Amino acid sequence: MDGFEFNKIAGAVLSAMLVMTAGSTALDIALSRHGHEKPGWELPVTEAKHTPAGQAEPAFNAAAILSLLPKANADAGADTFKKCMACHTPNKGDRNLVGPNLWGIVGRKVATAPGFAYSEAMKSHGGEWSWDRLAKYLHKPADEVPGNKMLFPGVADNTDLADLLAYLRKLSDNPAALPK
Template sequence: MRVPSLARALPFAFATLALSLCLSGQGAAAQEAQPLPPGNAEAGAKVFNRCKACHQIGPGAESNIGPELNGVMGRPAGKLPDYVFSEGLASAGFVWDDAHMAEWLRGTKKMIPTTKMIFPGIRKDQDMADLLAYLHQFKADGSTAP
């Protein structure tokens, strides 16, 4: 019995592995496409406690270590009067929506390596969905949308 050489067997092995990852949904593209569960703003207020060391939101919120987050959803990234953002975020060129905010909060340095923001990230999908629901309810003036 003839044993195939390693050079001929490896491409087949890698192709088999790639196909099995695609079919099992374990590839990176499959993970990125996963939608978040429905969010709960009340639960999101509790998740926001992780952000309070640097950020404020609601009536009377002010920028401090980080920018105030009133009306952040729908606002251009890196744009807020009276707050100096890192060059990377100031020139990011996108508007904060659920997809960008989720990517940002999962890994700020992965998304924009030159950011000043240091944050360990939100790992659980339900926490992320709840936090996004919480952020969405605040208008630019700090009032909550009905």
């Protein structure tokens, strides 16, 4: 290529670079100006749009979880149950760990795994693990049975919780009927 050709190419490359630099500079200016243009008083207004503290979470609705059960995925639930296995065994006749064995837990009487030392809080919870009570307890153990000794924060996601319940249902020779 001759000198003239080279100059033409070099010129083209140079002007392309100039355009790019100018472009990004213009963008920088636009962006930073945008930031500066926001008046200070707009901030508190934006903040106020957030839910005030204490009202952040909508009330937990066990019925909504239970309505997901017919289509829940027990295999995905088995995956979530891996978190529980730090403290619980799932199978018939398995030993208690930090927490009681969970075979037949759906519909089982509360605090009745043989040989497990339950807290007073759990013993006085009484009754059976109905679908409803199980959903509430596994959503937030500390709220549902205050003072119980299961150190687990709960399953926050509705679908995960429904899947987990579908898995727990299978831990039985005679799985409980799905809730109506």
